Amino acid sequence: MAHPFVSEAETNANPMDERAALRRLAATLPHAGDDAAVVDGTAITTDMLHERTDFPAGTTRYTAGWRSVAASLSDLAAVGATPTAAVAAYADTAFEADALDDFIDGARAVCETVDAEYVGGDLDSHSEFTVATTAIGEVDTSGAVDESVDRAGATPGDRVVVTGAFGRSAAALRYFEREDHDRGNDLFQFAPRIDAGRALAPSATAMMDSSDGLARSLHQLAEASDCGFAIDRAAVPVAEAVRAAIDDEGEQWEAAVHFGEDFELVATVPAAAVDDLRAAVPTPLTEIGRVVDSDAGVRVDDEPLADRGYTHG
Numbered sequence: 001m002a003h004p005f006v007s008e009a010e011t012n013a014n015p016m017d018e019r020a021a022l023r024r025l026a027a028t029l030p031h032a033g034d035d036a037a038v039v040d041g042t043a044i045t046t047d048m049l050h051e052r053t054d055f056p057a058g059t060t061r062y063t064a065g066w067r068s069v070a071a072s073l074s075d076l077a078a079v080g081a082t083p084t085a086a087v088a089a090y091a092d093t094a095f096e097a098d099a100l101d102d103f104i105d106g107a108r109a110v111c112e113t114v115d116a117e118y119v120g121g122d123l124d125s126h127s128e129f130t131v132a133t134t135a136i137g138e139v140d141t142s143g144a145v146d147e148s149v150d151r152a153g154a155t156p157g158d159r160v161v162v163t164g165a166f167g168r169s170a171a172a173l174r175y176f177e178r179e180d181h182d183r184g185n186d187l188f189q190f191a192p193r194i195d196a197g198r199a200l201a202p203s204a205t206a207m208m209d210s211s212d213g214l215a216r217s218l219h220q221l222a223e224a225s226d227c228g229f230a231i232d233r234a235a236v237p238v239a240e241a242v243r244a245a246i247d248d249e250g251e252q253w254e255a256a257v258h259f260g261e262d263f264e265l266v267a268t269v270p271a272a273a274v275d276d277l278r279a280a281v282p283t284p285l286t287e288i289g290r291v292v293d294s295d296a297g298v299r300v301d302d303e304p305l306a307d308r309g310y311t312h313g
Contacts, residue, residue, distance in 0.1 A: 034078075034079060034150045034151055034208070035074075035075040035076075035078035035079055035151075035208050035209055036075045036076055036078065036079045036081065036135075036137075038079055038081070038139050038141075038148040040141075041138055041139055041140070041141045042136060042137075042138060042139075043076050043079050043081035043136065043137045043138065043139050043148070044134065044135070044136045044137075045072050045075035045076060045134070045135055046072065046132065046133065046134040046135075047068070047071045047072050047075070047132070047133050048130065048131070048132045048133075049064075049067070049068050049071065049130070049131050049132075049133075050128060050129070050130050051128045051129035051130065052128055054067075055067075055129065056172075056173060056176040056177075056184070057176065058176045058179065058181035058184055058185070059176070059181075059184070059185065059188065060102060060106075060181075060185050061098075061099040061100070061102035061103040061106070062102040062103070062105055062106035062109075062185075063106060063185040063188050063189055064103055064106065064129070064131065065088075065102065065103035065104060065105065065106025065107035065108075065109075065110075065131075066106035066107065066109060066110045066188075066189045067106075067188050067189065067190070068088060068107070068131040068133045069086045069088060069106075069107045069110050069111060069118065069133050069135065070110045070189075070190060070191075070192050070263065071133065071211065071263065072086060072133045072134060072135035073086065073110065073111075073114055073116065073135050073192035073194065074190075074192045074193065074209045074211065074263040075135065075209060076135055076136075076137040076192075076194065076197070077192050077193045077194045077196065077197030077198075077209065077265060078149070078197060078207055078208050078209040078265060079139065079148050079149050079150065079197070079201075079207070080139060080148055080149045080197050080198055080200065080201025080202075080204070080207070081137035081138060081139045081148070081197070081198075082137050082138050082139075082194070082198065083111075083114050083115075083116035083135055083136070083137040083192075083194060084116055084117070084136055084137055084138060085111075085116055085117050085118070085119045085135070085136055086107065086111055086116060086117075086118050086119070086133060086134065086135040086136075087118070087119055087120055087121040087122075087133070087134050088103075088107060088118075088121040088122075088131055088132065088133045088134075089121050089122040089123075089124065089131065089132040089133075090103060090121060090122070090123055090124075090131055091123070091124040091125060091126035091129070091130045091131070092125070092126060092128075092129045092130075093125065093126065093127065093128065093129070094125075095123065095125075103131075104118070106189075110189075110192070113191065113192075114192055114194040114195075116135070116137075121133075139201075148201070149197075149200070149201050149204045149206065149207040149267075150206065150207075150224070151206050151207070151208050151220065151221050151224035151225065152206060152224045152225050153204075153205040153206045153225060153268070154205050154206040154221055154222075154225035154227045154268035154291045155205055155225075155227070155268075155291060156227060156291050156292055156293055157270075157271060157290065157291060158205050158268040158269060158270060158271065158290065158291040159268065159269055159270070159271050159274050159287050159289070159290050159291075160218075160229060160231065160266070160267070160268055160287065160288050160289040160290060160291065161200075161266075161267050161268075161269055161274065161277065161285050161286065161287050161288070162210070162214070162236075162237065162264055162265065162266050162267075162285070162286050162288055163193050163196045163264045163265045163281065163283050163284065163285055164193070164237065164239075164262075164264045164283055164284060165237040165238055165239040165240070165256075165264070165284070166210065166214055166236065166237065166238060166239060166242075166255075166256040166257065166262050166264060167238055167239040167241065167242035167252070167255040167256035167259065167262065168187045168190060168239050168241055168242075168262055169187070169188065169190075169259060169260070169261035169262055170242060170245075170246075170254075170255030170256070170259035170261075171187055171239060171241035171242045171244065171245040171246065171255065172184045172185075172187035172188050172241075173259075174245040174246060175187065175245060187241055190262070190263050191283075192263065193209075193263070193264065193265045193283060195281075195282045195283070196265055196281045196282060196283050196285070197265060199277065199280045199281045199282065200265065200267050200269070200277060200281060203269050203270065203273040203276075203277060204267040204268065204269050205225075205267075205268045205269060205270070206221055206224070206225050206267065206268045207265060207266065207267040207268070208220065208221060208265075208266055209263050209264065209265055209266070210260070210262050210263060210264045210265070210266050211260060211261060211262070211263055211310065212260050212309040212310040213257065213258050213259055213260030213261075213262070213308070213309025213310055214236065214256070214257045214258075214262075214264075214266065214309075215257045215258050215298075215305050215306060215307065215308055215309055216258075216260065216307060216308065216309030216310065217266045217309070218231070218266065218298050218305065219298055219305075219307040221266065221268070222294065222297075222298050225268075225291075226294050227291050227292065227293065227294050228291070228292040228293055228294050228295065228296035228297050228298055228299070229289055229290070229291060229292060229298045229299065229305075230289050230290050230292050230296065230299055230302075231288055231289035231298070231299065231300045231301075231305065232288055232289050232300075232301065233253075233300045233301045235286060235287065235288040235289070236256065236257065236286075236288050237284070237286045237288075238252060238253075238255075238256040239256070239262075242255050242256055257305075258306070258308045258309050259309070259310070260309045260310030261310060268291050271290075274287055
């Protein structure tokens with residue numbers, strides 16, 4: 001699927017297959033493939049965002065700072081880590097004081113929401129506004145149970161749970177297209193699910209964030225865990241912003257499930273743990289289905305769910 005901010009012709013001009021590239025890396029790098037690498041209790045992740053593909057016209061530099069750093073913080077949430085710090089490499093066609101100050105303000109603000117610190121980074125010139133962020137955190141590996149979570153532990157019988165609701169970014173794009181930039185920027189400033197990740201980690205058998213979209217995330221979890229999923233379409237939580245921005249129900253489903261860039265957590269947990277987790281997780285937690293054998297594939301209401309979503313490149 002072409003990235004929603006870029007025409008299909010532009011995307012198809014680049015032959016990179018991100019998932020094939022990740023598989024190649026995973027063959028030689030044992031920590032590659034999950035949302036963040038965890039090494040001796042330290043979690044680390046990095047992301048790169050570009051103006052052409054990630055920041056629609058009307059995106060403020062404050063929002064860009066918030067969203068860029070939040071994307072990396074979300075990766076830490078997906079492995080159950082507690083963030084400590086973030087940095088960013090900021091590149092642009094020219095340096096403007098107000099734009100740079102606004103970016104830093106946004107980056108610092110999102111770090112403050114999760115008790116982390118934005119500690120600087122690097123500056124460079126580039127042909128388009130581009131940001132590369134890195135976030136680091138800690139995972140409790142001192143006890144009898146390593147509380148970090150990867151994508152490879154889902155077992156048939158587990159339940160699939162998700163935080164929040166899906167489609168905020170798809171709705172934001174509609175508002176940017178309508179030049180309602182205030183609403184678009186507000187929706188783009190998402191909350192990294194750090195507290196939810198920590199609450200889920202001791203029980204989760206597999207977990208990741210939904211930056212590539214719910215459908216693609218389920219397929220990625222299925223591949224990593226060698227399992228399938230049976231999803232209840234009516235249970236999938238769709239953000240109210242989607243219904244406000246999009247009238248057609250089919251387009252609402254597409255926005256919620258395939259668009260991506262929502263950064264909610266998608267986890268598998270033992271069935272017996274669901275009720276306790278609903279009470280422990282500080283954001284709405286919804287059970288949307290169950291883990292099944294791999295030969296069943298990924299299905300919604302017994303129909304195949306297409307492996308479509310956000311694709312880098």
